[in-house]
Amino acid sequence: MPGDYDTLIELVRETQTLASVQELLDWDQETYMPPNGVTARAEQLATLAKTTHDRQTDPRIGELLDKIDGTLNDPLQAANLRETRRDYDRAVKIPSDLIARIAKAGSHAQKAWAKAREQSAFSKFEPHLVKLLDLKREVAELIGYEGEPYDALLDEFEPGERAETVAKVFAELRGPLSEFVRQIAEASTRPDESIVRREFPRPAQEAFARKLAEAVGFDFESGRIDVSTHPFCSGATPSDVRLTTRYNERHFSPAIFGVLHETGHGLYQQGLDSAHMFTPMGSAVSLGIHESQSRLWENMVGRSRAFWEHFYPDCRAAFPAALGDVSLDRFVGAINAVQPSLIRVEADEVTYNLHIILRFELERAMVSGKLAVRDIPDAWNAKMQEVLGITPANDADGCLQDIHWSFGAFGYFPTYALGNLYAAQFYAAAQRDLGDLTDQIRRGNFKNLLDWLRVNIHRHGQRYRAAELVERVTGKPLSTGPFLSYLRDKFAPIYGL
Secondary structure: OOOHHHHHHHHHHHHHHHHHHHHHHHHHHHHOOOHHHHHHHHHHHHHHHHHHHHHHOOHHHHHHHHHHOOOOOOHHHHHHHHHHHHHHHHHOOOOHHHHHHHHHHHHHHHHHHHHHHHHOOHHHOHHHHHHHHHHHHHHHHHHOOOOOHHHHHHHHHOOOOOHHHHHHHHHHHHHHHHHHHHHHHOOOOOOOHHHHHOOOOHHHHHHHHHHHHHHHOOOOOOEEEEEOOOOOEEEEEOOEEEEEEOOOOOOOHHHHHHHHHHHHHHHHHHHOOHHHOOOHHHOOOOHHHHHHHHHHHHHHHOOOHHHHHHHHHHHHHHOHHHHOOOOHHHHHHHHOOOOOOOOHHHOOHHHHHHHHHHHHHHHHHHHHOOOOHHHHHHHHHHHHHHHHOOOOOOOOOOOOOOOHHHHOOOOOOHHHHHHHHHHHHHHHHHHHHHOOHHHHHHOOOOHHHHHHHHHHOHHHOOOOOHHHHHHHHHOOOOOOHHHHHHHHHHHHHHOOO
């Protein structure tokens, strides 16, 4: 007879297995599902979401949690118990029919968003967003919160985090970032960004992007790359990780660095302990920590000069017409050009967090009811002008550019900026522990860094919450200092500051 803990874990694994099936259906909808499949897929997802929620709120789980509480000495079992308790306590507050309605509404909303984005017409997405926002407000009220409704939604993605705390961190970032952007704008030295906006044939992009992903450690026997409207990583299990990207034959950066970004997510998923699959110990600690891995590989590794000292000969061979006359220095400057831009996923490292601050401020206002959905396009454009000094010419380049609101992911965006801060601290700690990391990257040795991340971050699953993990790995609590220092050390030489 299995013990109480083993029985609990068996129930947890059944629930998470169902959730992973739902994740695969979501991936299919964004990649290969025919457009007319949306109605049936919405029903499938709603039914699966309801079934998963019913399993997650099974009274037996609550009874076992109460019975086991305080009896476990094994720290890994204790972590599974703690996070299962958290998930259960949240889930039992939400009726299963509400979960099904959110899943169904999200499936329809994602297709409506894609069409609205294609036509640059927010009005076609507006009613779907109104519905999802009302549903998620209902969730927030049922879960409860100490500060504001947004806290309950943010906690889903970054456990324990609060809007007030995030706002303080963002306030520390906003001033220095804006000042650094101003200094760069006034610099006399400027990279030629037009270099990366030449002709880059899609087949060559596909082959080269895969080459980079494989080189840094992504296992294609346990993963794949496909195309979607919005790039993402879907990691059902460590042995089945799906990356997506999009291609622009007139722009080098979106696909190449998009793949490196999603590869960072994929490496984290593939690095989780498969022995704990479908349990908290086999799951990522938070989306902020997850984002730290994607930003680290995309930017701190992938946009570094050392990385391209190794890969630029192959890159020129892949794109001879576009890069045959371009030196390494000019290329590195072009891929690191700083320029306020409209699209978040194509933003440079210096301005990127300003995009996140904009979304965070709008989301808080939306969830609180201070900003009506119909006013979002105007509010978005005003914020873009305030934060970045530019205004979108249309909705597609403005408030319709991100997919997140179409599946009700309110509270998700702040994790991107938190991920940048985590990444800077992790990277500094890796440099401290691994010696000359720059030289290792220059020689094409990514194994030491990946092994360090696996040992210090990936294998822990949800053993530690994000704040504790950062302090354990780096010796210090989360701070904006390492990230701001990293930006200045990297970009000041490029711009002659």
